[in-house]
Amino acid sequence: MRMVMTGNYASAYGAKLSRAEVIAAYPITPQTSIVEKLAEFVSSGELKAQYIPVESEHSAMAACIAAETAGARTYTATSSHGLTLMHEVLMWASGARLPIVMTNVSRAMAPPWSVWVDNMDSIAQRDTGWLQFFCQNNQEVLDTIIMAYKICESRRVMLPAMIIEDAFILSHTSEPVDVPDQEVVDRFLPPYAPELKIEVGKAMGFGSLVKPDQYMEFRYKDMLAMKEAAERVKAVEKEFKQVFGREYGGLLEKYMCDDAETVLITAGSVAATAKDVVDAMRARGARVGLARIRAFRPFPHEELRALASKVVGIAVLDRSYTFGAAGAMFTEVKASVYSCHKRPVMKNYIAGLGGRDITTKIISNIMDDMAVAAKRGVEDEVEWVDVAGLPRRWR
Amino acid sequence: MVKTTIPEEEFTYPGSTGCPGCGANLVMRYLLKGLGGRTVVSIPACCWAVMPGYWPSNCLKVPLLYTAFEATGAAISGLRAAFDVKGVEDVTIVGFAGDGGTVDIGLQAMSGAAERRTDAIYVMYDNEAYMNTGIQRSGSTPYGAWTTTTPVGPKHEFKKEPKKDIMAIMEAHGIPYAATVSVAHPEDFVKKAAKAKKIKGFRFIHALSPCPPGWRMNPTQTIEVARLAVETHYFPLYEIEEGKLRITRKGKGTPVSEFLKLQGRFSHLTEAEVDSIQKTIDEAWKRLLDREGPEA
Numbered sequence: 001m002r003m004v005m006t007g008n009y010a011s012a013y014g015a016k017l018s019r020a021e022v023i024a025a026y027p028i029t030p031q032t033s034i035v036e037k038l039a040e041f042v043s044s045g046e047l048k049a050q051y052i053p054v055e056s057e058h059s060a061m062a063a064c065i066a067a068e069t070a071g072a073r074t075y076t077a078t079s080s081h082g083l084t085l086m087h088e089v090l091m092w093a094s095g096a097r098l099p100i101v102m103t104n105v106s107r108a109m110a111p112p113w114s115v116w117v118d119n120m121d122s123i124a125q126r127d128t129g130w131l132q133f134f135c136q137n138n139q140e141v142l143d144t145i146i147m148a149y150k151i152c153e154s155r156r157v158m159l160p161a162m163i164i165e166d167a168f169i170l171s172h173t174s175e176p177v178d179v180p181d182q183e184v185v186d187r188f189l190p191p192y193a194p195e196l197k198i199e200v201g202k203a204m205g206f207g208s209l210v211k212p213d214q215y216m217e218f219r220y221k222d223m224l225a226m227k228e229a230a231e232r233v234k235a236v237e238k239e240f241k242q243v244f245g246r247e248y249g250g251l252l253e254k255y256m257c258d259d260a261e262t263v264l265i266t267a268g269s270v271a272a273t274a275k276d277v278v279d280a281m282r283a284r285g286a287r288v289g290l291a292r293i294r295a296f297r298p299f300p301h302e303e304l305r306a307l308a309s310k311v312v313g314i315a316v317l318d319r320s321y322t323f324g325a326a327g328a329m330f331t332e333v334k335a336s337v338y339s340c341h342k343r344p345v346m347k348n349y350i351a352g353l354g355g356r357d358i359t360t361k362i363i364s365n366i367m368d369d370m371a372v373a374a375k376r377g378v379e380d381e382v383e384w385v386d387v388a389g390l391p392r393r394w395r
Numbered sequence: 396m397v398k399t400t401i402p403e404e405e406f407t408y409p410g411s412t413g414c415p416g417c418g419a420n421l422v423m424r425y426l427l428k429g430l431g432g433r434t435v436v437s438i439p440a441c442c443w444a445v446m447p448g449y450w451p452s453n454c455l456k457v458p459l460l461y462t463a464f465e466a467t468g469a470a471i472s473g474l475r476a477a478f479d480v481k482g483v484e485d486v487t488i489v490g491f492a493g494d495g496g497t498v499d500i501g502l503q504a505m506s507g508a509a510e511r512r513t514d515a516i517y518v519m520y521d522n523e524a525y526m527n528t529g530i531q532r533s534g535s536t537p538y539g540a541w542t543t544t545t546p547v548g549p550k551h552e553f554k555k556e557p558k559k560d561i562m563a564i565m566e567a568h569g570i571p572y573a574a575t576v577s578v579a580h581p582e583d584f585v586k587k588a589a590k591a592k593k594i595k596g597f598r599f600i601h602a603l604s605p606c607p608p609g610w611r612m613n614p615t616q617t618i619e620v621a622r623l624a625v626e627t628h629y630f631p632l633y634e635i636e637e638g639k640l641r642i643t644r645k646g647k648g649t650p651v652s653e654f655l656k657l658q659g660r661f662s663h664l665t666e667a668e669v670d671s672i673q674k675t676i677d678e679a680w681k682r683l684l685d686r687e688g689p690e691a
Contacts, residue, residue, distance in 0.1 A: 203458065
């Protein structure tokens with residue numbers, strides 16, 4: 001059924017259609033309407049689940065960890081400070097190999113206080129062992145939640161996934177969303193049946209102490225699981241397309257990249273704006289394209305290497321900044337591309353922090369700047385875009 | 396042979412890595428005797444996170460979920476929710492945490508679980524400091540005690556603040572059952588655990604757990620020190636059921652100096668300081684008696 005809904009409701013419907021059994025959540029702007037909607041679903045009986053109104057995000061994740069260990073499918077949602085408060089237990093969830101699915105409504109970190117979009121919160125969690133999906137629109141939010149359970153619950157993955165939707169731009173903007181029938185989702189996503197779980201009367205320890213001669217093997221297996229996850233993302237999406245008719249490009253969505261000379265790489269909702277820019281520039285004869293990092297973890301190394309060997313310039317637009325280094329997407333793309341025989345010229349653009357608009361004008365200026373840099377060389381490898389006081393004008 | 400009311404079945408295997416004379420070993424043993432085998436235990440960072448042994452060994456005969464330090468209250472909430480949604484009813488969910496993991500870093504999660512009326516038993520084994528990390532003060536360390544972070548030193552310093560009254564804090568949550576227990580009184584302990592098991596909602600058990608290395612005491616005197624804690628009214632045994640307080644062991648009111656003198660952690664105290672501890676204990680005991688009221 002097609003419905004008009006916000007990204008947050010798309011998240012709530014995604015969790016409901018996936019038949020989450022335990023939901024533990026704590027309110028934070030702009031995530032609240034996700035958990036309000038889910039509380040409503042549970043209260044009305046539309047969703048048969050236990051809703052735990054915990055007293056913090058740390059407890060939300062800790063409760064999900066315990067419930068998932070006892071064999072329940074769990075879901076939670078958070079944002080910015082809530083996500084970073086969870087940091088410790090995010091690592092616990094992945095280390096314990098629990099396929100928890102969570103929406104993070106990506107919002108800037110304080111101080112200064114900001115409730116608006118940027119991806120610093122999510123990027124700061126990249127080393128926690130979670131799969132991270134940056135979504136471009138509300139339909140993708142709903143679909144990716146369903147896919148994420150299927151990817152993560154497969155026996156050789158068993159890792160948690162974070163579905164990232166940009167604050168307000170997706171969370172509070174309504175779009176038409178196709179809400180699939182429950183029976184169809186049920187056929188696609190069977191009930192959660194872990195190999196190991198807490199069973200009453202059975203002596204088992206979950207999360208025990210290990211010695212140095214045992215620890216590394218656990219982490220090695222996590223690494224293998226994340227590699228497997230990269231394959232599962234693609235395989236599950238193929239299956240999803242057969243059933244639901246939609247696909248999102250696996251780990252890396254490529255748009256007009258086949259004959260492109262200059263490519264913009266970015267993630268999240270800004271990719272949709274960038275596609276319009278690519279269309280407009282193409283109409284004027286410019287050979288430009290867009291590659292959207294859909295999965296930041298597992299990172300699309302192979303896909304990026306294949307792309308990079310065919311283009312002359314890559315602009316990476318980061319909606320966050322890793323202080324003392326550069327944008328995280330840029331450094332990761334650069335690291336991937338390093339082993340290519342023919343490396344393109346690369347430049348990093350930092351834009352849109354704390355909810356600042358990234359307009360079509362800004363994106364086309366970035367593309368033009370990159371085309372020039374590809375020919376004449378790069379002066380400043382990392383450029384802050386649209387910042388007051390800087391000489392360069394981008395708008 | 397003396398017949399006791401304590402069930403003979405054991406729910407712990409030998410081989411815990413606890414120190415000689417560890418009170419916490421007995422706390423777990425008596426607790427599980429009172430609760431039985433259909434119990435799931437969640438343990439945060441604390442001595443008992445190490446005591447079950449290295450993976451894949453485990454000295455408990457019941458399922459054990461380890462959690463992050465501050466997460467016990469949330470973990471037992473998650474466990475109960477999962478069993479509820481799966482329709483598993485006859486299971487006792489236990490959070491088993493030390494004093495630091497309860498009155499300090501875990502207080503918020505526990506308070507949340509209590510406020511939500513989570514159907515679980517929270518057991519705090521109180522060795523009165525961060526013992527697993529090497530005897531640092533906690534909010535549950537008593538006035539007068541030496542710890543590595545309250546060194547006595549040349550200026551005659553020690554912990555100057557009284558311990559948090561966790562029983563009062565938990566009672567203020569309006570929970571249906573709270574009790575104190577001691578390893579020196581296993582029958583009282585097991586009876587209270589069994590009683591707690593039958594009650595629905597959030598239940599709290601506060602166990603005094605002597606720690607020979609941390610209390611600077613002889614490991615053969617664990618039971619003696621625990622018994623003196625009750626006899627001197629340093630740690631009275633009582634229960635609060637639906638707001639009604641009942642003292643389960645009156646004790647002789649032995650001078651507290653008898654309890655203190657067996658422990659090196661109090662050896663620096665002057666006579667006047669011991670007297671002030673005695674005065675505090677006497678006042679607290681009187682309040683407890685008044686609170687209990689005339690016996691029925």
